[in-house]
Amino acid sequence: MEILVHEDKFFKNLSCKQKETKNSEFENCSFLNCDFSNAIFSSCKFIDCIFTGCDFTMAKLTNSQLNNASFKDCKLLGINFNDCLNLPFSAKFENCNLDYCSFARKKMTKTLFINSSLKNVDFSECDLTKSVFSKTDLTNGIFYNTILKEVDFFTAFNYIIDPELNTIKKAKFSVHGISGLLNKYDILIE
Numbered sequence: 001m002e003i004l005v006h007e008d009k010f011f012k013n014l015s016c017k018q019k020e021t022k023n024s025e026f027e028n029c030s031f032l033n034c035d036f037s038n039a040i041f042s043s044c045k046f047i048d049c050i051f052t053g054c055d056f057t058m059a060k061l062t063n064s065q066l067n068n069a070s071f072k073d074c075k076l077l078g079i080n081f082n083d084c085l086n087l088p089f090s091a092k093f094e095n096c097n098l099d100y101c102s103f104a105r106k107k108m109t110k111t112l113f114i115n116s117s118l119k120n121v122d123f124s125e126c127d128l129t130k131s132v133f134s135k136t137d138l139t140n141g142i143f144y145n146t147i148l149k150e151v152d153f154f155t156a157f158n159y160i161i162d163p164e165l166n167t168i169k170k171a172k173f174s175v176h177g178i179s180g181l182l183n184k185y186d187i188l189i190e
Contacts, residue, residue, distance in 0.1 A: 002023065003023045003024065003025055004023065004024045004025070005024075005025045005027070006024065006025065006026045006027070006029055007027045007028060007029070008027075008028050008029065009026075009029045009030075010029070010030045010032070011029065011030070011031045011032070011034055012031075012032045012033060012034070013032070013033050013034065014031065014034040014035070015034070015035045016034070016035065016036050016039045017035050017036070017037050017038060017039065018037075018038045018039060019039050019040075020039070020040040020041075020042065021039065021040070021041050021042070021044055022042045022043060022044070023042070023043050023044070024041075024044045024045075025044065025045040025047070026044070026045065026046050026047070026049050027045075027047045027048060027049075028047070028048045028049070029046075029049045029050075030049070030050045030051075030052070031049065031050070031051045031052070031054050032052050032053060032054075033052070033053045033054065034051070034054045034055075035054070035055045036054060036055060036056045036059050037055045037056065037057040037058060037059065038057070038058050038059065039056075039059045039060070040059070040060045040062065041059065041060065041061050041062070041064045042060075042062045042063060042064070043062070043063045043064065044061075044064040044065070045064065045065040045067070046064070046065065046066050046067065046069045047065070047067045047068065047069075048067070048068045048069075049068075049069050049070070050069075050070045050072070051069070051070065051071045051072070051074050052072045052073055052074070053072075053073045053074065054071070054074045054075075055074070055075045056074060056075065056076045056077075056079060057075055057076070057077040057078065058077065058078045058079070059076075059079055060079075060080070060083060061079065061080075061081065061083050061084045062083045063083070063084075063085060064083070064084055064085065065084065065085045065088070065089070066084055066089055066090065066091045067088045067089075067090055068090050068091075069090070069091045069092070070091070070092045070094075071091065071092065071093045071094070071096050072094045072095060072096070073094075073095045073096070074093075074096045074097075075096070075097045076093075076096055076097065076098045076101060077097060077098070077099055077100055077101070078099075078100045078101065079098070079101045079102075080101070080102045081101060081102060081103045081106055082102055082103070082104050082105060082106065084106070086106065086107055087107070089106055089107065089108050090108070090110070090111070091108070091111060092111070092112040092114075093111075093112065093113050093114065093116050094112070094114040094115060094116065095114070095115050095116060096113075096116045096117075097116070097117045098113075098116060098117065098118050098121060099117055099118065099119040099120055099121070100119070100120050100121070101118070101121050101122075102121070102122040103121065103122065103123050103126050104122045104123070104124040104125055104126060105124070105125045105126060106126050106127070107126075107127040108126065108127065108128060108131065109127060109128065109129040109130055109131065110129070110130045110131060111128065111131040111132075112131070112132050112134070113131070113132065113133045113134065113136045114132070114134045114135065114136070115134065115135045115136065116136050116137075117136070117137045118133075118136055118137060118138050118141055119137060119138075119139040119140055119141070120139070120140045120141070120142075121138070121141050121142070122141075122142045123141060123142060123143050123144075123146050124142055124143070124144040124145060124146065125144065125145045125146065126146050126147070127146075127147040128146060128147060128148055128151050129147055129148075129149045129150060129151070130149070130150045130151065131151050131152070132151070132152040133151070133152065133153050133155075133156035133159075134152070134154075134155050134156070135155045135156070135157075136155075136156045136157075137156075137157060137158050138156055138157070138158050138159035139158040140160075141159055141160070143159070143160075143161045143162070143165075143166050144162075144165055144166070145165060145166065146166045146167070147166075147167045148161070148166055148167060148168045148171045149167060149168070149169050149170060149171065150169070150170045150171060150172075151168075151171045151172070152171075152172045153171060153172060153173050153174075153177060154172045154173065154174050154177075155174070156177065157176075157177065158180070159177065159180045160180050161180060161181055162181075163181055
């Protein structure tokens with residue numbers, strides 16, 4: 001099995017809509033305004049890559065690796081990140097739309113979600129230790145048996161997290177977010 005390696009390359013306005021890429025490695029590459037919607041990446045590696053303004057809607061990342069990948073102003077709707085390799089899995093998301101994605105069972109410590117939309121995202125059985133959700137919308141996010149040790153939710157909003165079903169030791173919340181921790185008790189907080 002031959003692996004195609006791309007190092008230090010810049011890709012702009014690339015259209016790979018509904019295309020399949022197999023056994024490729026991208027190291028220290030930058031992608032600007034590329035369309036990867038409904039694309040399939042099978043056994044690919046993205047190491048130290050930067051994606052800006054790219055569309056990954058419904059893309060598949062089967063047995064692929066994200067290692068220090070940075071996404072800015074990207075659309076990543078409906079991606080099942082469970083299909084990615086577990087170790088290492090490290091990514092940063094800034095001004096991104098990740099609605100309807102699944103990170104279930106991922107170990108993704110120290111992940112940064114900045115000013116992003118994560119509506120209806122599944123974090124079940126995920127390890128998010130020391131991650132940051134800065135100005136991030138977590139409407140209908142699923143947190144079940146999730147490790148949230150030292151996670152920063154201080155400026156996150158619209159989350160509902162059951163402290164009895166998740167590990168939240170030393171996690172940071174604002175006073176305005178308290179209702180998201182007490183939702184199951186059906187009480188009024190003013």
